[in-house]
Amino acid sequence: MRRMLLAAALLAAAAVAPARAEEKVLRVSLNTELQVLDPIVTTINATRVFAYLVFDTLVGIDSKGAYRPQMLEGWEVSPDRLTWRFRLREGLEFSDGTPVTAADCVASIKRWARRESLGAQLLRAADSLQALDARSFELRLREPFAFVIEALGKPGHTIPVMMPARIAEAPADKAVTEIVGSGPFLFRREEWRPGDRALFHRNPRYRPRAEPADGLAGGKVVKLDRVELVSMPDQATRISALMAGELDFLEIVPFHFIDRLRRSRAITVANQRGVEQMVAILSINHLTPPFNDIRMRRALQAAIGQADVMASLGLPAGMAMEQCLTIYMCDGPLATEAGTEAYRGAGIARARALLQEAGYKGEPVVLLHSESSALLNPTGLVMADQMRQAGFNVDVRTSDYATAAVRRMSKAPVEQGGWNVMPIVWNGIDLVNPLANPAVANNCNEFNSGWHCDEQTTALLRELAVTADPAAQKALAEKLQAAFHRNVNYVLGGQFAAPAAYRSEVTGVVPFAFPVFWNIERR
Structure with missing residues (x-):
C-alpha cells in the first residue's frame, strides 16, 4: 500500500511539474x-x-x-502658481476591479x-x-x-x-x-x-x-x-x-x-553610485533621558567615529567614505560643510570631557541592535563599543530588525520598554530634497520616532517651502544642515554602497x- 501511495504521489508531482516549470x-x-x-x-x-x-x-x-x-496624465498650473489641476490616465483600476477616481486620490x-x-x-x-470629476482633481493654495x-x-x-x-x-x-x-x-x-x-x-x-x-x-x-x-x-x-x-x-x-x-x-x-548609496545613522530618542539633554547628544556626536563604523562593514576599497558630514550625500548637488565645526576635535577624549561637563551619572543607555541585518549588525556593535569607550553605560538589546523597529516607536521610559538609540540606515534617494530629508523634514512630527523638535528648523522648512529660487533654496538647505548638527537630531555614521x-x-x-x-x- 505504501509503495502504491508513493507511486501515486510521484505521478502527481510529475503531472504538475511542467506547469510549475513554465x-x-x-x-x-x-x-x-x-x-x-x-x-x-x-x-x-x-x-x-x-x-x-x-x-x-x-x-x-x-x-x-x-x-x-x-x-x-499630466497637470496644469495657473500663472500665479496657486491653482494646480491634475488629471489621471484613462482606464486605471484597483486590484479589486474598481476604477481609480480623483476622489480616491x-x-x-x-x-x-x-x-x-x-x-x-x-x-x-x-x-x-477636491475632486472635479472622475479623473480630475484640483489643489488651491493660499x-x-x-x-x-x-x-x-x-x-x-x-x-x-x-x-x-x-x-x-x-x-x-x-x-x-x-x-x-x-x-x-x-x-x-x-x-x-x-x-x-x-x-x-x-x-x-x-x-x-x-x-x-x-x-x-x-x-x-x-x-x-x-x-x-x-x-x-x-x-x-x-x-x-x-x-x-x-x-x-x-x-x-x-x-x-x-x-x-x-x-x-x-x-x-x-x-551603486551617488544617491543609490546609503548613509549609516544613529537614531536618538530626544524625549527620554539622557538624550533629552542637548549636552548629552553632543557627547554622543563626538563619540561616533565614522572611519571605524565604515571599517566594520568590511567593504572592498572605494565602496565607503571614511567621513561624510553632509545630510545631502557627499557627492550630491546640495552637499555642504555647513555646521560641521562641531566635529573639530571630536573623538573619544572629547566625548568623555563633554559627558563630564553634562554631569552624566552612568544611567543605562538602551541601544536597539538588529542582529539579522547585514548593515545594522556590524555598525551597531561598533557604535556600542565607541559609546562604552566614551563612558556611556550601554545596554545592548539584540533582536531582529522588525522587533527593534516596533520598539523604536515607544515613548516609554527605558525601564518600561523604551529605548535611547538605534542604528538605522537611510537611502540616498531620500536625502535629495530638504523638505523630504529625514534628517530635518520630520522636525516636531509626533509620528517621527526620535521626536526631535527645533524651532529654528521649523522656521527654515516653512521658508524653504515657499522659495522658488534655486540659489535661495541652496542657502536655506545649508542653514538646515547647520541646525541639524547644532541640535544633534541624529548622528551620522558614514556613507557607503550596499x-x-x-x-x-x-x-x-x-x-x-x-x-x-x-x-x-x-x-
Missing part, C-alpha cells in the same frame, strides 16, 4: 523581513519595497532625480499628509483639495508652495500611494487591514506566511505607461508571473542559496561576500536605490 518566478531575499503592509504607518524599507509592488503613485522619480507623471493624499511632514506642509499651504510635484512623487518612507477612498479614510495612525492597490503586482494576504514568504502575482489589471522604465518612473511592465519574498535571516544561508540558484536576488550582499560573488560568472553584483546581487540569467534589472521588480526577465 512559471517565471523571481525569488528574492530582502535585507529585513516584511511585517508591516501599510507604507503610511512605517519607515521599514521592506514595506517600501512592498509598496512599489502593490501600489502606484501619481508622480514617479527617475534615476536622474527628475519627477514625471505616473498615474497622472484626494482621500489618499489627505491620509498621507496627516502622517508625513512634506505632505503636512503642502496641505498647510492649501485652501482646498500661498505658493515650491515643491508640489516633489511632494506627490516623494520616493522616501511614508510614500503617497493611492488607495480606494473607502480604505484611505481610515485613521493615519493605524495600519489599514485591507490591501487594495493599483500597482503592477497583486498581493493575496491569505497566501502570506510571515517568517517564511510573501507572494506577489502579476496584476492583469495594471496599465503600464508607454515610456521605458527608469527608476520609479516610466512603464512598469511586468515580465514575471510571480515574485516571492523569502524570509532568510542568516546571511551565509542567503549567499549559499543565491549561489545554488535557490534564490535569484539579494537586496543587499553581506559585504565580506562581495569579492567572492564578483568572481562568479553566475552572479551579477550591482554597481549593492544588490542577482543571478546572471536575470536581466532587465532597473538600477535604483532600492529593488523594484518590473522590467525583469529570466533567460
Whole structure:
C-alpha cells in the first residue's frame, strides 16, 4: 500500500511539474523581513519595497532625480502658481476591479499628509483639495508652495500611494487591514506566511505607461508571473542559496561576500553610485533621558567615529567614505560643510570631557541592535563599543530588525520598554530634497520616532517651502544642515554602497536605490 501511495504521489508531482516549470518566478531575499503592509504607518524599507509592488503613485522619480507623471496624465498650473489641476490616465483600476477616481486620490493624499511632514506642509499651504470629476482633481493654495510635484512623487518612507477612498479614510495612525492597490503586482494576504514568504502575482489589471522604465518612473511592465519574498535571516544561508540558484536576488550582499560573488560568472553584483548609496545613522530618542539633554547628544556626536563604523562593514576599497558630514550625500548637488565645526576635535577624549561637563551619572543607555541585518549588525556593535569607550553605560538589546523597529516607536521610559538609540540606515534617494530629508523634514512630527523638535528648523522648512529660487533654496538647505548638527537630531555614521546581487540569467534589472521588480526577465 505504501509503495502504491508513493507511486501515486510521484505521478502527481510529475503531472504538475511542467506547469510549475513554465512559471517565471523571481525569488528574492530582502535585507529585513516584511511585517508591516501599510507604507503610511512605517519607515521599514521592506514595506517600501512592498509598496512599489502593490501600489502606484501619481508622480514617479527617475534615476536622474527628475519627477514625471505616473498615474497622472499630466497637470496644469495657473500663472500665479496657486491653482494646480491634475488629471489621471484613462482606464486605471484597483486590484479589486474598481476604477481609480480623483476622489480616491484626494482621500489618499489627505491620509498621507496627516502622517508625513512634506505632505503636512503642502496641505498647510492649501485652501482646498477636491475632486472635479472622475479623473480630475484640483489643489488651491493660499500661498505658493515650491515643491508640489516633489511632494506627490516623494520616493522616501511614508510614500503617497493611492488607495480606494473607502480604505484611505481610515485613521493615519493605524495600519489599514485591507490591501487594495493599483500597482503592477497583486498581493493575496491569505497566501502570506510571515517568517517564511510573501507572494506577489502579476496584476492583469495594471496599465503600464508607454515610456521605458527608469527608476520609479516610466512603464512598469511586468515580465514575471510571480515574485516571492523569502524570509532568510542568516546571511551565509542567503549567499549559499543565491549561489545554488535557490534564490535569484539579494537586496543587499553581506559585504565580506562581495569579492567572492564578483568572481562568479553566475552572479551579477550591482554597481551603486551617488544617491543609490546609503548613509549609516544613529537614531536618538530626544524625549527620554539622557538624550533629552542637548549636552548629552553632543557627547554622543563626538563619540561616533565614522572611519571605524565604515571599517566594520568590511567593504572592498572605494565602496565607503571614511567621513561624510553632509545630510545631502557627499557627492550630491546640495552637499555642504555647513555646521560641521562641531566635529573639530571630536573623538573619544572629547566625548568623555563633554559627558563630564553634562554631569552624566552612568544611567543605562538602551541601544536597539538588529542582529539579522547585514548593515545594522556590524555598525551597531561598533557604535556600542565607541559609546562604552566614551563612558556611556550601554545596554545592548539584540533582536531582529522588525522587533527593534516596533520598539523604536515607544515613548516609554527605558525601564518600561523604551529605548535611547538605534542604528538605522537611510537611502540616498531620500536625502535629495530638504523638505523630504529625514534628517530635518520630520522636525516636531509626533509620528517621527526620535521626536526631535527645533524651532529654528521649523522656521527654515516653512521658508524653504515657499522659495522658488534655486540659489535661495541652496542657502536655506545649508542653514538646515547647520541646525541639524547644532541640535544633534541624529548622528551620522558614514556613507557607503550596499549593492544588490542577482543571478546572471536575470536581466532587465532597473538600477535604483532600492529593488523594484518590473522590467525583469529570466533567460
